[in-house]
Amino acid sequence: MPDGIAMEDRVAALESRLAAVEQRLNALEGAQADVLASEERAPGADNREGFVSQASTLIGSVLLIFGGAYLLRAITDLNVVPTAFGILLGASYALLWLFVAHRKAGNEDERASAMFYGGASIFLALPLLVEANTRFELLSGQQTVVALALFCALAMLVAVTRNLRSLGWLVTAGGIVTAFVVLNASRAAVAVPAFLIILGLGSLWAVYVRQWIGPQWLGALGANTGVVVLLLISTSDQWSTEPLTPFLLGAALLVTYLVSFALRSHVRGQNVGIFETLQALLAVGIVFWAASVAAQAGQLALATVGAWVVVIGACAYGLAFTPETRSARGRNFYFHSALGLALVVAGTALAMSPAIAAAAWSLMALAMAWFSGRFGRVALSLQCTFLLLAAGVGSGILTTGLEALAGDASALWPPFVPWHLIIALTTVACLFIPVAQHSDRWGVLSGAPQLIVLALSVWEVGGLMVVYLAPALAGVGGADANPAILAALRTAVLSAASVTLALSSRFKRWPEARWLVYPVLLVVGVKLLLEDFPNGQPATLFVALAVVGGALLLVAKLLSRDKIGA
Numbered sequence: 001m002p003d004g005i006a007m008e009d010r011v012a013a014l015e016s017r018l019a020a021v022e023q024r025l026n027a028l029e030g031a032q033a034d035v036l037a038s039e040e041r042a043p044g045a046d047n048r049e050g051f052v053s054q055a056s057t058l059i060g061s062v063l064l065i066f067g068g069a070y071l072l073r074a075i076t077d078l079n080v081v082p083t084a085f086g087i088l089l090g091a092s093y094a095l096l097w098l099f100v101a102h103r104k105a106g107n108e109d110e111r112a113s114a115m116f117y118g119g120a121s122i123f124l125a126l127p128l129l130v131e132a133n134t135r136f137e138l139l140s141g142q143q144t145v146v147a148l149a150l151f152c153a154l155a156m157l158v159a160v161t162r163n164l165r166s167l168g169w170l171v172t173a174g175g176i177v178t179a180f181v182v183l184n185a186s187r188a189a190v191a192v193p194a195f196l197i198i199l200g201l202g203s204l205w206a207v208y209v210r211q212w213i214g215p216q217w218l219g220a221l222g223a224n225t226g227v228v229v230l231l232l233i234s235t236s237d238q239w240s241t242e243p244l245t246p247f248l249l250g251a252a253l254l255v256t257y258l259v260s261f262a263l264r265s266h267v268r269g270q271n272v273g274i275f276e277t278l279q280a281l282l283a284v285g286i287v288f289w290a291a292s293v294a295a296q297a298g299q300l301a302l303a304t305v306g307a308w309v310v311v312i313g314a315c316a317y318g319l320a321f322t323p324e325t326r327s328a329r330g331r332n333f334y335f336h337s338a339l340g341l342a343l344v345v346a347g348t349a350l351a352m353s354p355a356i357a358a359a360a361w362s363l364m365a366l367a368m369a370w371f372s373g374r375f376g377r378v379a380l381s382l383q384c385t386f387l388l389l390a391a392g393v394g395s396g397i398l399t400t401g402l403e404a405l406a407g408d409a410s411a412l413w414p415p416f417v418p419w420h421l422i423i424a425l426t427t428v429a430c431l432f433i434p435v436a437q438h439s440d441r442w443g444v445l446s447g448a449p450q451l452i453v454l455a456l457s458v459w460e461v462g463g464l465m466v467v468y469l470a471p472a473l474a475g476v477g478g479a480d481a482n483p484a485i486l487a488a489l490r491t492a493v494l495s496a497a498s499v500t501l502a503l504s505s506r507f508k509r510w511p512e513a514r515w516l517v518y519p520v521l522l523v524v525g526v527k528l529l530l531e532d533f534p535n536g537q538p539a540t541l542f543v544a545l546a547v548v549g550g551a552l553l554l555v556a557k558l559l560s561r562d563k564i565g566a
Helices: 002-041 043-077 083-105 108-134 141-161 165-186 191-210 215-233 244-266 274-296 302-319 323-328 331-351 354-375 378-395 397-406 418-431 443-474 483-504 511-535 538-560
Strands: none
Touching (some): 108 141, 165 191, 191 244, 215 274, 244 274, 244 302, 244 323, 244 331, 274 331, 302 331, 331 378, 354 418, 378 418, 397 418, 397 443, 397 483, 418 443, 443 483, 443 511, 483 511, 511 538
């Protein structure tokens, strides 16, 4: 019995202990639930308090940083230390906070403070450099620009290595503003634009490396503006800058940016975008502007510029036909091919006489037409059209054709130039070379190049026919000119063109010709009202109306047939 009573007492004690442990666990779970509930009730409050606390801490730190800078300034102003040593202390102080920004950015939780410290470093260093040049006269203009370049390089390096995009924006903007302040104060006319080009390239490659958006636009704006300002002041008597200098810097601007674009597309395997297209166009425009100013000053031969431009254009065009770019048929192909072709045309225009350049463009157009059909590229057909337009404008045949088809009979009549006939025949020959006319990428626009070539053919051939026949039939170019006969001749030529276009549309090679038939007839109708009836005679009006009426009947008959020839 005593042993049984002892066992029961032990079980009862164990049960009481288990009950106590259970009560304690319930109490702990209840406390944890209360804490979680309180956190769920006000999650934003702690966040707001944390943000306000962090912001106040950062602002206080920045104020202390600037307070230290003013202390160094006071020590320098009171001659406690030599001025040069004080400036050195200030520069070291700014670099110290740039280093702190670099260290802080390594911790993800302290990236905001790193940005504040980096910004403080920029706002300390850049005004200090300006004062070292303007107030204390310790640095010359060129020395200031060199120091500015070194600091901006360090700051941009920190921004890129630590992926601080806002710091990259500040470096670019601050560098541009400071450079122009130094230019105005010290007249470092060459050093400042050179620095701005380097800064623009730095911002560009920072964007390429980190995939940022925006800083490259600001950097390019600074670089372009720097060269343009140098170009403007080179024409001023108050500056001792030779007009050749802005051309050389503009050429450096163009070449360095084009090389960067090529590295992006062919080494890094990335597509060019709107920025690359606009910057290339702006850089090319600046170079040609600077070249014209230098040529007017007698310091540059445009033929030499043209030869170099042709070389650059050929290199750019060659980049469009590397295996990767050619097979992709993307933006890189269109960018490099269009830019290269435009530079080649511009270069040949500078290096050659108009007649020889137009002949060269016509031969290139023939080659483009053949390559378009050979490789099935509508883009090459479009480039053929561009070359034919350039040849027409450069040779003057388009102007001659317009004067022949719409000019005054009593005015000075354009002469018949034999090499205009060569340009016109080349344009027509391009129609007989099979080109690419179908593309999923281009869609309905695939026929646009051929349509333009057809319009050029009508313009050039029709204009030359009138130029050749009008002096013999209408006596144009003198007081005895007969406007009635000239009007009838023009009407006959345009009516024949509409019939030719309708007939051509029946062949598979020129289906786009039907799009021009009725526009040409509409021009003929307007011409009847504005020229034939006011200036015509009964005989010439009979001829004009008979020709137009016959053309309308033939066109309607030709276009109504569904069968298309080979």
